[in-house]
Amino acid sequence: MTCLARRDTAVTGQKPLTLSSLPITFTVYKNHPPYIWPECSVRLPSELKMADCPEESSATFSCRLNLVSEMSALLSLLAATLVLVANVYSQDLTVELDQGIIQGSVGSTVSGVTFYSFLGIPYAQPPVGELRFKAPQEAPSWEGVRDASTVGSNCVQVEGSVEGSEDCLFINVYTPQLPGVKDACSLLPVMVWIHGGGLISGSGDPSLYGPGYLLDREIVFVTFNYRLGALGTVLVTFNYLLGALGTVLVTFNYRLGALGTVLFTFNYLFGALGTVLVTFNYLFGALGTVLVTFNYLLGVLGTVLITFNYLFGALGNILVTFNYLFGALGFLGLSHSEVSLNNGLKDQRAALRWVQQNIERFGGDPARTTIFGESSGAASVEYFMLSPSTSVNFIPCCVFTGLFQRAISQSGSVLNPWAYVDTTSAQIRARQLTRLLGYTAEDNDDIYNFLMGASAENITLQQSNVTTERRASESLAFVPTVERETGSGGEVFLPATPLEILKSGNFTRVPYITGFCSAEGKATIPPNTWDQVNNDFEGFLPYDLNLTIGTTESQHAAALVKKTYFGNETASIANVEQYIKLLTDTIILEGVLRMVNFRLRYNSAPIYVYQFSYEGRLRAAHADDLGYLFTTRFDHEELESNSTELTTIDRLATLWTNFAKSRDLGEGLDLPWDPVEESKQTYLDINTDLSVHNLLELHPERRAIWGALYSDVDN
Template identity: 25%
Template sequence: MANFLAGIFILLCLVNRYLSAEIPSVTTALGTITGATKRVVFQKKPYDVDRYLGIPYAKPPTGELRFKRPEPYGPFPGAYSATNFGLSCPQHLFLPVMAEEQTSEDCLFLNIYVPRQEPDQPSGHAIMFFIHGGGFTMGSGKIYDGGVLSSVGNVIVVTINYRLGLLGFLDIDNVKSSGNFGLFDQRLALQWVNENIGAFGGDKDRVTIFGESAGSISVSLQMMFPQNEGLFRSGISESGALTLPGLFLENNIEAAKYFAENMSCSVEDMDEVFSCLQSATPESIIKVVADAVASGGMAASVKVGSSPTIDGEFIKTNPADLYRKAVTGESEEINFFRTRKLMNGVNGKEGAMFLMMLGSDNLDELEITREQMNTQQIPGATAVVYGQRTVPEVVKQLLIAEYTDWENPDDPKKLREQVVRLFGDIYFNVPAIEMSRIHSNASNVDSYLYNFVPVLDKRLLPTPNWVNMSNHGDELGPVFGYNFDFEALLNISDYTPPEWELEMSERMMAYWTNFAKTGDPNKPVSDAVSSVVWPKYDITSQSYIKFDRKDSFGQYLFARETDFWKNTLSAVFDATEVPTTITSLYGSKDEQTCEKDGTCG
């Protein structure tokens, strides 16, 4: 009888272990949350990871809560089943992976991936909190499955949704809608993690926020908001920095009027515009975006663009002025930024993403003429950087000279490469170096810089064969251990990346998760990183790591380009105070005279 009872007891223990493995559960101050365990494989090694998906962190921002800051969801009425992703926020579906997805305003969810391993410290697992990109207009947390990164790196990974486009950033410059709701969504999700991640085995004092593109800009904005003290200790910015020109406006009233007008509402009074947008269905708002893009391509999307604005609270001054402010005076935002640890980087040919906007059906055969370079691309660049300011002809000539291959100045194939370089420098390279210089120009700062350059077997964005380095977004595959739905994303099935990419992915995941654990990408030492030490970045040595088939180190990444844009061009621009007539073999044939006040005729 005793043996029988002992057998029953052992059987019950085994069943309990089996059930607990299949149905993970945690008890938080908000109630019980149940998830599910999934097996993932990386480099032929299996891992079990507990997934808690679609957890609401805020009340649905619908009805009277639309165009308002998020409110905490509060306690769950009963045990919450977190086994399915929540719906994504309303958006025009550019990406193939989103093409069949339903969206809803009730979209403020987060997802948590917990490794089935002992944490690296008794205080619990380090946390990596990911903010997705998509130009503040598209994307969701579900696209980025954190299971492999969590398991291989032995950290907790959190991904989130936040409000996008007009619904996330409407700013009509008054109390009815002051903008930046998407940023406050991100912050509320961080507060939720701070208050509840301990129940999942996480260490709330070791939170690293990381993001790509618009998510990277979001990381920088959160790192510049002093009220975030205590919510995270470090940030990783992948391909996106605050000093990107032309991104931040005082408000987006003109975009609001465009939406209202295209929904047959009055635009004479902003109260009427707000009432129109407040009562509109999300479908009708997204239709305006879809119609604008359909009629005028990506260029027309500027009319309906809604991104973070200078609201006087979350963003007090134009981030484009940060570099100057960091040099000339004190700033509470910059001081807080420097108390956080930073990993920052860009890819080899970020500007290649803009080739999609040139209207060519065959990017492999794309060619740019000298006339197109001088009359379209260079003026387009100056419009981005200088806005409505009149650009002196001498500045245009300097730009033409800088972005010319002088061995083959009129070669259409060389010129297309210069276009990639031009827009890569403007939107990514120079802003990234500015951010690292701002951050590292202080004592006792942990700052790291990388350049991701390899040509991957499968690109994330449409990229012509002649682009000989990585395009925008290409690092996401290695960072997440290639744990993507390749069939949905790239229309390929049964895909396995080449071995050298998987080895590089293992190294990068080690660096990323080491940084989350210790604040140093080199520690703890592992087989993946033991032979390579990533040096700190400072304004003197300007050292960085280059990720490729074999990693290496360099100095002065984009230092020349940064000096050209921030010092040379600025000095020439400011010095051009007298009337002048300029001609150039490769410049515009039209002569232009600039008056002392800067106007040109």
């Protein structure tokens, strides 16, 4: 290894600074593990030069200066170097967008890799005042330099009390590369996280979806907020954590919010023999990494992480996160010319368009963008594959463009019964919300005017009291619905039902990972659960079976399903595991696997299926896998270097970032993970060990029952 100190060195993307007559530049040292120190490239006076670093240098980066002039000259040089290095980092962490200039900050990953984060960047106009219930509008601009070291506000939601703001459409970007990369060959893959939260809560906050694991793998990470609940017709969040060496993390808020500060320090050690030791420590970061988040902060070595309120990362990637509106503020289903439907999804689309237009300025490659999400975020990922306004088809061996080129859904699907509502039910729920707010008019014009004047706090408080037509299988009131006309919503996002689009084959086909946790149904059990299971089991049948409660057909189906899970036993805490299996299948698993079958009908891009069944301190319940992808505020104990938990973290981050980089998914893990085919349906089981199994042999008795019940629906 040789320390750079050539007088003719020009550092790409860096402007030489001058102090008196001494010009000094430097660049990040990112291509020579295991060092995590920056590489200094100093244009020295002719009297001074840098000597080769000794081969044994590993714990420190201490290249000796050969003293040819007076010691006073050396001390002056060192002092100037320190001042200038600090100034370079302060000045070079700016990015010029079409909207204006932003000033970012520096962080480091769990392993100490440096990254750069740019937080709280508006990706659309605040949806306030006359813009409430409207589709997102073009992002605002600003004068001067905008501070991008902290996240923007979360979208309005209830966390004990109402918190957040309607002004919440922010995106966050995390990258392992200093801004200003111009060489297209140096651009990193981008991962954009869409957070979950039932479309009524969540954000890209790094305290939930930190990039500390994923940005060690050279990606860019992005997160964002989007509108939730009734104020967005549905709030969809992208909370994802990714991180990796050479990765950029980008995150944004989609009418939600996220914290996002980065602390960096410079420690300089001077030795008697003329040695200079310069180290940069970044919280939430990695060497050569840019971290950008919209309500989510993550970090990884040399990684850019892009997420939508979700943080993930990978070697050589960028992570992006953002906020979007959810709940009634994001998914109000009122039929009115001034109400845009599916605003939470449209927020997400606006965030993805922002990424395509801007991510190259953070070192990310817009043509290598992976979107991923969990739960309602996973369903959002699939909605993007169904929407004609975002679709792009995959052509093997060819380069293609679009809002995204790869996709990952974790524990969620548009075919889950909670993920979609018909337009009639959406209208009923909008009227019910209005009555809960104390207004009894039936005219849609009057209802619209009333809701425009209602406080976001009251709307958010009351939306959770809106009841749905079914119980267990359809628990979310404000979710996506069909748009027959644009109204004031601009481009239609969902022109037909998910099932109609899937049957037609007119959906985006890109490389895709989908999967589930082995115990999705583990949850708090309400006191009256056993009475409902034993005496009113029809209420547990998924509504999308299109069965009318009380009919012979519905009663027969209920009896068949109940016998499959409970036999002749009375449901109780004694056989609670059977109840967990019932919820796992009806709420998550069947929708995920039905989507796999639909994609196989029109297969032109690879599909990978996994099951997460590892149980460490976390179990394998819904969302437990996220603890192995993201650093969170709930992490209290350091993991032992040889623990199976640390191994699981490494495996998940490697699999996801390999996928984002278009690599063999099993690279580095000594296990092939092949795509699903009609003739060879396999899945990867992620447990203490990785293993491959036959998908057709997964819970065969349970799946046979649901296959028979859904056969008329899906064909």
